[in-house]
Amino acid sequence: MKLRYLYPLVAALAVTASGQRAEACSRVLYVGNDSLRIVGRSLDWKTPIPTNIYVYPRGMHKMGNSLPGSVTWTSKYGAVYAVSYDGGVTEGMNEKGLVVNGLFCKGTVYESDSTANRPPMSLAMFPAWLLDMCADTPEAVALLRQHNFTISGATFDNGTTTALHWGITDSRGRSAMVEFDYGKINIYEGQDIKVLTNDPPYLQMNAINDYWVKKGGQNTLPGTVSSPDRYVRGYFFDSHVEKTGEADLGVSITRSILNNVSVPYTYTLGDANVSSTQWRSFSNIRDLRYYFDIVTNPGMFYVDLGKCDLRKGASVMKLDTTKTADYVGDVTSRLFPTTPFTPMF
Numbered sequence: 001m002k003l004r005y006l007y008p009l010v011a012a013l014a015v016t017a018s019g020q021r022a023e024a025c026s027r028v029l030y031v032g033n034d035s036l037r038i039v040g041r042s043l044d045w046k047t048p049i050p051t052n053i054y055v056y057p058r059g060m061h062k063m064g065n066s067l068p069g070s071v072t073w074t075s076k077y078g079a080v081y082a083v084s085y086d087g088g089v090t091e092g093m094n095e096k097g098l099v100v101n102g103l104f105c106k107g108t109v110y111e112s113d114s115t116a117n118r119p120p121m122s123l124a125m126f127p128a129w130l131l132d133m134c135a136d137t138p139e140a141v142a143l144l145r146q147h148n149f150t151i152s153g154a155t156f157d158n159g160t161t162t163a164l165h166w167g168i169t170d171s172r173g174r175s176a177m178v179e180f181d182y183g184k185i186n187i188y189e190g191q192d193i194k195v196l197t198n199d200p201p202y203l204q205m206n207a208i209n210d211y212w213v214k215k216g217g218q219n220t221l222p223g224t225v226s227s228p229d230r231y232v233r234g235y236f237f238d239s240h241v242e243k244t245g246e247a248d249l250g251v252s253i254t255r256s257i258l259n260n261v262s263v264p265y266t267y268t269l270g271d272a273n274v275s276s277t278q279w280r281s282f283s284n285i286r287d288l289r290y291y292f293d294i295v296t297n298p299g300m301f302y303v304d305l306g307k308c309d310l311r312k313g314a315s316v317m318k319l320d321t322t323k324t325a326d327y328v329g330d331v332t333s334r335l336f337p338t339t340p341f342t343p344m345f
Contacts, residue, residue, distance in 0.1 A: 059312025078310025112183025299328030
C-alpha cells in the first residue's frame, strides 16, 4: 500500500491520564464486486453509550462551536449521523457516499500555540462538517489541509478526554487516515485502506502489520484484544474473504470480520485501548444504506438514505435506539421528525 505523507510525523506523543479506561474502536473496509464497498466499525467503551441515528437534510446552517468566531457553514449534502449521548456526532455517511469514522487514539493532541487563534471547532460537530461540505475524500483532504480551525472537545464520563483519529472513505475507495499531532495534521492517503484501530499511530501500526503480512496468518495470528492485534486480524481476514456484489452478503462478510476484532461484551481486562464492543455500524457506500448493530439487541437494522427526504427545508429525522430493542431490517419508515440535537461543545 502506498501512502502519501502530507505532513511530517512528529515523534513525540501525548498520553491521556494514567489508568484511565477509554474508547477503543476498529474500522474495516470491505471491497466487493460491482463497486460494492462497505465500511464497518465497532464502538468499544466501558459502559453503554446511548447512540441515536439522525438524518439531516441539505441547506442547514450550522456552527462548529458556541465560542465567538467559530467555524460556520451551510450544508451542501444530506447525511446520516450516529450521535452519541444526543450530543456529538461519532461518525456518519452522506448522500454522496462519503464516510467519516472517529476512533480513539490516545496520542492525539489537537492544539498548539500555532492554532490558538484559529476559528473554534468542536469535536461534537467536526465529522458533521466534513460530511456536510465534502462530496469525496479529496475534497475532505483539501478542506483539512487549509487547517483554518482549532479543535477542542468536552470531556465526559468523569473527565475522559475525547482523543480521536479519523478514517475517511468515499464511493471510489479513496481513503485518508487523519491524525492530529500537537496542532499539526498528519494525513495518510491511499486506495481502499483496509483497517484502522487505535494506538500506536497509523505509520507505526502499519510497520507492525507489515511484519505479520510477511509472516503470514494462515497458521498463526495475534489473538488478544489489543489494538495492534485487532488491526492485524482485521487486515488478514479482510484480505482473505470472497468478493461479492450482493449487498446483503457483503454486509454479512463485513460483519463477520468485525466480529472477529470486537471485544466481548462485559470484558473486564485491558488498558486504555480496550473496552467492550457496544455497537457496530456498516456503511454500504454504493447503495447508501447505513446499518446499526447494538450488541445487546437481537437484530440489526438500517436506514436507506435513498428513501430519505434530503431536500433543503426538510425535517431533521431521528431514530431513538433507546426506545426499543426490536428494530430489525429497513427502519427508514420509523424515523420521525425532530429538532436538531444539541451539541456538547
